[in-house]
Amino acid sequence: MTRKVAIGLVHHPVLDAQGAIVTTAITNLDVHDLARSARTYGCSDYFLVHPITAQRELVLRICDHWTNGSSGKRIPDRKEALALVRAVPSLADVYAALGGRDAIDVWVTAAREVAPPISLAEGRARIATDGKPVLVVFGTGWGLAPAVIDAADETLQSIKAGHPTGYNHLSVRAACAITLDRLLGL
Amino acid sequence: MTRKVAIGLVHHPVLDAQGAIVTTAITNLDVHDLARSARTYGCSDYFLVHPITAQRELVLRICDHWTNGSSGKRIPDRKEALALVRAVPSLADVYAALGGRDAIDVWVTAAREVAPPISLAEGRARIATDGKPVLVVFGTGWGLAPAVIDAADETLQSIKAGHPTGYNHLSVRAACAITLDRLLGL
Numbered sequence: 053m054t055r056k057v058a059i060g061l062v063h064h065p066v067l068d069a070q071g072a073i074v075t076t077a078i079t080n081l082d083v084h085d086l087a088r089s090a091r092t093y094g095c096s097d098y099f100l101v102h103p104i105t106a107q108r109e110l111v112l113r114i115c116d117h118w119t120n121g122s123s124g125k126r127i128p129d130r131k132e133a134l135a136l137v138r139a140v141p142s143l144a145d146v147y148a149a150l151g152g153r154d155a156i157d158v159w160v161t162a163a164r165e166v167a168p169p170i171s172l173a174e175g176r177a178r179i180a181t182d183g184k185p186v187l188v189v190f191g192t193g194w195g196l197a198p199a200v201i202d203a204a205d206e207t208l209q210s211i212k213a214g215h216p217t218g219y220n221h222l223s224v225r226a227a228c229a230i231t232l233d234r235l236l237g238l
Numbered sequence: 239m240t241r242k243v244a245i246g247l248v249h250h251p252v253l254d255a256q257g258a259i260v261t262t263a264i265t266n267l268d269v270h271d272l273a274r275s276a277r278t279y280g281c282s283d284y285f286l287v288h289p290i291t292a293q294r295e296l297v298l299r300i301c302d303h304w305t306n307g308s309s310g311k312r313i314p315d316r317k318e319a320l321a322l323v324r325a326v327p328s329l330a331d332v333y334a335a336l337g338g339r340d341a342i343d344v345w346v347t348a349a350r351e352v353a354p355p356i357s358l359a360e361g362r363a364r365i366a367t368d369g370k371p372v373l374v375v376f377g378t379g380w381g382l383a384p385a386v387i388d389a390a391d392e393t394l395q396s397i398k399a400g401h402p403t404g405y406n407h408l409s410v411r412a413a414c415a416i417t418l419d420r421l422l423g424l
């Protein structure tokens with residue numbers, strides 16, 4: 053890839069099943085799986101966005117256990133993945149860490165499309181050409197709040213699985229993996 | 239797709255970090271994530287292979303909670319995914335459920351290639367042409383035991399992520415999602 057690509061997983065503001073704005077809890081395997089996918093596909097950073105200090109501390113404890121703790125010795129590969137993890141309170145902090153909002157392209161993902169999207173093939177082509185670093189943002193719960201989507205530069209087209217009924221209920225762990233594979237895989 | 243495709247997740251016989259044959263524990267999110275990916279990509283069945291009765295009962299309790307229990311009401315989409323789940327003691331039971339070993343093509347996955355593999359593109363092309371139903375087998379732990387790989391019809395090439403160092407440490411949840419997307423996605 054030509055451009056630097058980072059990913060973010062947002063726990064607030066996201067939607068619940070009724071469409072209300074909520075804050076979701078950190079899920080242990082989201083920390084691991086997205087870090088492992090990010091590292092495998094050569095991403096620069098994996099931001100876990102959570103406004104609650106105790107939840108960010110939980111992320112750091114997980115990373116510490118798998119870096120300096122006993123599990124770090126048992127599975128050294130995991131350490132390299134978790135080294136990409138950054139726990140921050142808000143998307144504004146993500147932007148700041150990457151050089152500021154104007155310095156990056158922000159692409160959001162949505163299981164259901166809420167704006168004219170760009171295809172993953174188009175995203176792949178853009179990453180392969182010169183430009184700003186790209187931040188790909190995933191939501192937890194029932195997806196990113198409209199304000200996050202409105203503030204992005206692009207919405208990525210939802211994954212087309214080809215099920216005859218259009219059924220699409222991928223986990224964020226699966227959706228992130230497939231998205232990175234389509235954007236960056238060989 | 240033209241052929242029926244099923245997936246299997248094997249907990250025995252698989253390897254541990256030292257290469258010994260072990261039995262791994264059922265992981266809750268493996269039940270959910272692989273079922274959701276399987277359903278999204280139109281697979282016929284998702285077999286969880288575990289020799290221990292109590293572990294298979296755990297799978298059934300998880301499925302029941304998300305089908306008939308309170309979570310089934312909260313997230314109805316999940317029900318459709320978990321309806322694909324079959325908990326069986328051995329791969330022989332998987333073969334039997336699909337009409338017998340000779341009635342199916344068995345493709346195994348390995349993070350590191352252990353036999354001349356077929357590419358995922360070749361697998362995709364084969365699924366699109368007439369033939370036996372395909373069973374794609376994933377391992378837990380440090381991967382499928384050699385005996386499972388030797389007994390398969392094909393080994394699928396490991397996912398090429400393109401990381402300059404060749405780093406590949408995807409979770410089985412991510413690897414299954416990417417494999418199904420490459421074999422079956424639009």
